[in-house]
Amino acid sequence: MSDAPLASTVIAIGLIPVAFFFAHALLSGLRGWRYHRITGLVAVSWDLSMSIGYMVYRAVGGEVGGHALQLSGLVRAYFMVHGLVALIVILFEVAMLVTGLWQWRRGSPIAWHRRLAKPLFFLWWVAFLSGELFYLVAYVI
Ligand code: HEM
Numbered sequence: 001m002s003d004a005p006l007a008s009t010v011i012a013i014g015l016i017p018v019a020f021f022f023a024h025a026l027l028s029g030l031r032g033w034r035y036h037r038i039t040g041l042v043a044v045s046w047d048l049s050m051s052i053g054y055m056v057y058r059a060v061g062g063e064v065g066g067h068a069l070q071l072s073g074l075v076r077a078y079f080m081v082h083g084l085v086a087l088i089v090i091l092f093e094v095a096m097l098v099t100g101l102w103q104w105r106r107g108s109p110i111a112w113h114r115r116l117a118k119p120l121f122f123l124w125w126v127a128f129l130s131g132e133l134f135y136l137v138a139y140v141i
Contacts, residue, residue: 015047022047037104078130086131092120
């Protein structure tokens with residue numbers, strides 16, 4: 001265990017409310033509840049700004065853990081899977097945003113918005129939980 005870097009803590013805590021917005025977005029989309037557009041927009045823009053913000057932070061040299069984290073082969077593989085799923089989630093979210101705004105504007109459904117909803121929801125949970133699990137194991141337990 002080592003001290004958690006601030007950036008990781010911000011992401012680990014900051015993503016928790018997105019779970020609520022995603023759950024509402026999926027259920028409200030499927031069941032025709034009110035506020036779907038709001039919770040969908042909040043979920044996607046919140047998640048995108050956090051994940052893209054984190055990637056930019058790392059790309060410009062932001063340190064996370066530095067050498068405190070010993071990345072063994074297995075942990076590296078875990079991170080690669082986590083990162084790959086997170087990347088797919090970003091692409092799905094952009095597609096959800098585009099199709100959502102598009103069908104909002106034209107006032108009739110776009111099949112891909114519905115088709116992508118459940119896979120995105122599932123993959124979002126995989127990315128979220130695998131990230132939280134790593135945070136807990138590396139910095140909390
Ligand atoms: C990114 C922002 C989003 C926008 C602007 C948006 C917009 C819309 C709009 C305009 C509709 C038509 C029904 C309505 O007006 O309530 C809709 C339906 C739907 N949305 Fe979204 N949405 C977004 C995000 C999401 C997310 C994140 C999910 C699921 C994880 C989702 C799942 C659905 C589903 C399942 C439907 C029903 C589709 C159908 O029956 O054809 N949406 N959305």
